[in-house]
Amino acid sequence: xxxxxxxxxxxxxxxxxxxxxxxEIHLPRxxxxxxxxxxxxxxxxxxxxxKLVGSEARGKQMLFQFSGGAWLGVHLGMRGELRHxxxxxxxxxxxxxxxxxxxxxxxxxxxxxxDKRVFGRIRFHRDQAPPVWWTSLPPSVHTDEFTxxxxxxxxxxxxxxxxxxxxxxxxxxxxxxxxxxxxILWRARLHPAIPSGxxxxxxxxxxxxxxxxxxxxxxxxxxxxxxxxxxWLFLHRWEPGGSCPRCGxxxxxxALGGRTTAWCPACQPCRG
DNA sequence: ATTCTTGTTGCATC
DNA sequence: AGATGCAACAAGAA
Numbered sequence: 636x637x638x639x640x641x642x643x644x645x646x647x648x649x650x651x652x653x654x655x656x657x658x659e660i661h662l663p664r665x666x667x668x669x670x671x672x673x674x675x676x677x678x679x680x681x682x683x684x685x686k687l688v689g690s691e692a693r694g695k696q697m698l699f700q701f702s703g704g705a706w707l708g709v710h711l712g713m714r715g716e717l718r719h720x721x722x723x724x725x726x727x728x729x730x731x732x733x734x735x736x737x738x739x740x741x742x743x744x745x746x747x748x749x750d751k752r753v754f755g756r757i758r759f760h761r762d763q764a765p766p767v768w769w770t771s772l773p774p775s776v777h778t779d780e781f782t783x784x785x786x787x788x789x790x791x792x793x794x795x796x797x798x799x800x801x802x803x804x805x806x807x808x809x810x811x812x813x814x815x816x817x818x819i820l821w822r823a824r825l826h827p828a829i830p831s832g833x834x835x836x837x838x839x840x841x842x843x844x845x846x847x848x849x850x851x852x853x854x855x856x857x858x859x860x861x862x863x864x865x866x867w868l869f870l871h872r873w874e875p876g877g878s879c880p881r882c883g884x885x886x887x888x889x890a891l892g893g894r895t896t897a898w899c900p901a902c903q904p905c906r907g
Numbered sequence: 908a909t910t911c912t913t914g915t916t917g918c919a920t921c
Numbered sequence: 922a923g924a925t926g927c928a929a930c931a932a933g934a935a
Contacts, residue, residue: 638913668930695914713914714933733932753931754914796925805915813913869913893927895912 637711639775639810640853643692645717647858649699652687652719652740657701659683661730661737669735669750669757678759681705687740694775694809704763712754718747773809777850781809783843790839794832798842800892801831810850813894814869819849821868821879826903827896833906872897 637645660683665675685701692698697717699707709717722728722743730737736748736757748757760766774780789807793800802808802816811819820827823845825838834842856863863870868886871877877886879899887900 641913710914713912713931751931751933752912752914756915793924800925803914815913894914 637695637713637715638812638815638853639694639777639850640857642695642697642711642810643854644857645711645715646690646692646697648717648719649687649690649746650719651744652738652746653690654686654688655740655742655744656684656686657682657738658741659739661728661739662735663730663737664735667735668753669748669755671756673757673759677761678707678757681759681761682707682738687738687746692775693769693772694805695812696769696772698765698769700765704761706760706762706765706769708756708758708760708766708769709748710756710758712750712752712756714752715748715750715755718749720745720747773806775810775850776808776846777810777854781847783840786843786846787839790831790834795830797828797891798825798831798834799827799894799896802846803892803894808846811846813896814872815849815853817872817897818868819845821881821899821903822849824902826905827891827898829906868897868899 660679662675685703685705688702689700697709728745733751734747734749738746799816802811823842866880882901884899884901886897888897
């Protein structure tokens with residue numbers, strides 16, 4: 636689930652903890668690879684007593700800021716999600732099977748990080764300034780800094796790689812994941828296997844416009860009521876024998892860029 | 908039992 | 922040197 640818009644949705648799930656203090660930290664399995672490269676014990680040492688003062692999402696990355704110069708980086712991997720729960724009346728909280736980090740906050744709420752597939756990542760940083768891995772992230776695809784020029788230059792550098800593989804590269808298409816990439820290519824009427832260097836200038840412009848439209852519209856729909864209209868390709872792409880919501884043709888499926896890819900053979904003609 | 912998976916990384920190869 | 926492709930990572934779901 637977690638691509639750009641869902642990541643920002645997850646981030647907001649911890650909003651009830653804003654301006655609250657960390658009272659206690661549960662780390663049910665500190666050895667799990669979520670914490671690779673970190674020392675979970677120091678996380679507990681430095682975070683308890685601090686106040687959650689802000690959060691931000693960029694692409695699929697999130698950063699939570701705590702008082703006193705403490706930062707928590709969260710990546711949801713394949714199946715991660717953030718959750719907020721009220722403590723039960725007796726002041727108890729039962730973590731779910733795949734909860735790996737739970738912050739009990741003042742005011743009686745719990746902020747939980749759950750990850751059924753353990754591909755996510757928690758990072759901890761202690762300094763007045765945010766961590767370098769965060770400040771050096773590229774702009775998310777839904778922002779104005781994701782310019783046509785930036786995208787066109789990147790396509791030129793990856794000219795022999797198929798469009799689908801290139802759309803998954805976070806160093807340019809920051810926040811795009813597997814279903815968004817398929818959705819974008821389908822709406823731009825571009826076959827996923829077209830080499831990135833084979834696009835005409837007007838096709839590059841169309842692709843850029845479509846990336847922005849899909850990412851911005853997904854952000855709006857998810858922050859609203861999560862109701863994607865049936866005209867969206869990704870609602871149909873996993874059904875066996877799914878058909879194109881635009882022309883009704885049977886969708887094609889295959890592996891591209893190492894990932895399952897769905898496209899409409901009629902709307903996205905093969906070439907290159 | 909087998910195969911699939913909405914992500915990233917490290918390594919081999921081109 | 923830089924670009925590209927792919928296996929590997931874990932564990933649940935179908």
